[in-house]
Amino acid sequence: MGGNKANDEKTQLAALRRVGLPPEFMDRPMATLSGGERTKVMLSRVVIQSEGCDVLFLDEPTSHLDIETVEWLEDFLLNSHVATVIISHDRYFLDKVVTRVCEISNGKTREYKGNYSSFLEKKMLDLDRMEKEYRKYTIQKRRQEEIAAEMHRDQWFSAVHKTRLRMAERLEEKESPEAMKNITVRIQAAPKSGKNVITAKDLTVELGGRRIIDKFSVDVHKGEKIGVFGANGQGKSTLVKALLERIPSGGELWMAPGAKIGYFDQNHGDLIPSFTAEEQLMHIIGRDRRGEARQLLARMLLTGERVEKPISTLSGGERARVALAVLLMKETNLLILDEPTNYLDIPSRHAVEEALGEYDGTIIAVTHDRYFLDTVCNRVWEVKDGGVTACAGTYSSMKGRPDVREIVIDADEYRVQAPFTNWVTGKKFAKGDRVLVAPSELKSYEWAIEQDKMRKTGGRQRKKISVEETP
Numbered sequence: 001m002g003g004n005k006a007n008d009e010k011t012q013l014a015a016l017r018r019v020g021l022p023p024e025f026m027d028r029p030m031a032t033l034s035g036g037e038r039t040k041v042m043l044s045r046v047v048i049q050s051e052g053c054d055v056l057f058l059d060e061p062t063s064h065l066d067i068e069t070v071e072w073l074e075d076f077l078l079n080s081h082v083a084t085v086i087i088s089h090d091r092y093f094l095d096k097v098v099t100r101v102c103e104i105s106n107g108k109t110r111e112y113k114g115n116y117s118s119f120l121e122k123k124m125l126d127l128d129r130m131e132k133e134y135r136k137y138t139i140q141k142r143r144q145e146e147i148a149a150e151m152h153r154d155q156w157f158s159a160v161h162k163t164r165l166r167m168a169e170r171l172e173e174k175e176s177p178e179a180m181k182n183i184t185v186r187i188q189a190a191p192k193s194g195k196n197v198i199t200a201k202d203l204t205v206e207l208g209g210r211r212i213i214d215k216f217s218v219d220v221h222k223g224e225k226i227g228v229f230g231a232n233g234q235g236k237s238t239l240v241k242a243l244l245e246r247i248p249s250g251g252e253l254w255m256a257p258g259a260k261i262g263y264f265d266q267n268h269g270d271l272i273p274s275f276t277a278e279e280q281l282m283h284i285i286g287r288d289r290r291g292e293a294r295q296l297l298a299r300m301l302l303t304g305e306r307v308e309k310p311i312s313t314l315s316g317g318e319r320a321r322v323a324l325a326v327l328l329m330k331e332t333n334l335l336i337l338d339e340p341t342n343y344l345d346i347p348s349r350h351a352v353e354e355a356l357g358e359y360d361g362t363i364i365a366v367t368h369d370r371y372f373l374d375t376v377c378n379r380v381w382e383v384k385d386g387g388v389t390a391c392a393g394t395y396s397s398m399k400g401r402p403d404v405r406e407i408v409i410d411a412d413e414y415r416v417q418a419p420f421t422n423w424v425t426g427k428k429f430a431k432g433d434r435v436l437v438a439p440s441e442l443k444s445y446e447w448a449i450e451q452d453k454m455r456k457t458g459g460r461q462r463k464k465i466s467v468e469e470t471p
Contacts, residue, residue: 015044018076020069020231035064036232043073055083062090063342066231067368067395089346091116092370128447135451182347182421182428183321184299185355190331193258195222197334197362198243202251205235205242212238214386215251225356225363227377227395234383236366237266240336243364262332266339266366268323273312277302277322280311284329300325316343324352333361341369354427370395411436411463414445414454422448429454436463 013023019040030038043061050056062070074096077084088094094101094116101112101119110126112119198220205213212235220226228236242249244263263270271280281293297307300321311319320343327335335356341349349372356363356376367373373380373395380398382389391398416433422444429435435454437445448454 015047058086188331189360190260190333193256199254204250216388226379227373228366228381230383264337278307337365411438413457413459418453420453
């Protein structure tokens with residue numbers, strides 16, 4: 001028994017080291033660990049279990065993990081010969097690891113071969129096919145019913161009338177493609193601040209006798225969209241709280257007098273747990289504006305009983321959407337966001353990212369979401385060992401990977417004739433909206449053009465788009 005116990009402990013310590021945890025974590029109660037540390041402990045169990053199992057089931061395995069550990073997990077799974085079933089909202093992770101995607105939507109499942117990007121493309125083609133089949137079905141059924149109605153008016157054709165009705169009934173019923181519900185994010189931009197938004201010189205933060213940030217100097221300019229990343233416990237959230245002057249710091253810190261700040265806390269600490277979602281918003285805008293509060297919450301897909309439940313009883317995703325609603329109520333020109341995509345599903349992440357991409361103000365966002373870092377940010381800061389490394393570009397360019405850069409090209413102008421959703425981006429369009437479509441984007445709009453949901457106006461304008469390049 002003693003020998004087995006020693007071997008078990010040795011195996012456990014080795015598993016902890018593989019996920020980046022020191023040996024002392026063996027004796028620490030789980031309740032004292034952070035979210036990321038708890039996830040790593042659970043992954044260490046996966047390392048041990050994978051050696052003698054046939055199937056692994058992983059439920060949001062990248063939740064609360066830093067990028068370094070996520071990339072370790074990707075390599076671990078790619079080198080493993082064990083079949084794995086994964087639930088995840090991490091798009092880069094799904095692209096790297098999975099070979100099949102099973103989508104669950106409105107109580108139905110559909111399976112696609114390939115990774116997440118392949119799934120998106122095939123889903124768009126499926127929806128296009130389903131839309132065409134449904135239109136054909138409705139035309140045929142309506143025609144048979146019209147003929148039957150004409151025959152019914154003449155008693156001589158009663159038998160034919162019944163035949164036509166049976167023909168309409170025998171048509172194979174086709175379902176209309178279900179509209180994808182998604183949150184609607186429109187960020188109110190305040191008047192722009194000056195060219196310099198924040199200036200820090202030798203910014204230093206110490207907590208509990210430990211220096212977290214050591215003499216960080218930076219100028220943040222108007223319109224920059226900065227992504228902050230680094231390993232768990234390195235001080236990313238501490239850095240943004242210091243910039244907000246929510247915690248004491250040394251050195252010099254200046255913020256533009258015209259800066260109007262919106263702050264998103266990853267723990268949703270600014271929400272009052274005993275309030276309902278509706279009360280939280282009315283607490284800010286006034287109790288006489290209940291209709292406005294309800295309307296904004298509906299844009300976050302929070303309706304009915306959900307807006308009347310205490311925030312403490314809501315799920316993580318629902319609390320995140322309440323926090324987003326609070327943020328959207330304010331006019332800002334500087335957004336400081338701590339893990340803004342945590343707890344959100346993929347369509348909601350797309351909606352947030354698209355809104356932030358169109359935002360005219362300045363953004364500083366702490367995130368472990370590599371997709372966010374590559375699509376929203378034009379500058380990145382890596383926090384490590386008390387230092388902050390600032391780099392122009394995206395996360396991928398900083399790491400020497402295929403990068404996403406912005407170029408300006410000619411795009412055709414279209415006018416929306418009927419409401420529709422772009423299934424690739426999740427963005428909804430209303431009748432009358434103007435849409436600029438670059439040649440590289442045409443494929444994702446083909447079905448809407450074919451169904452006359454949008455028409456080309458003949459105009460052309462310059463548009464900024466993202467393209468991938470290899471360094």
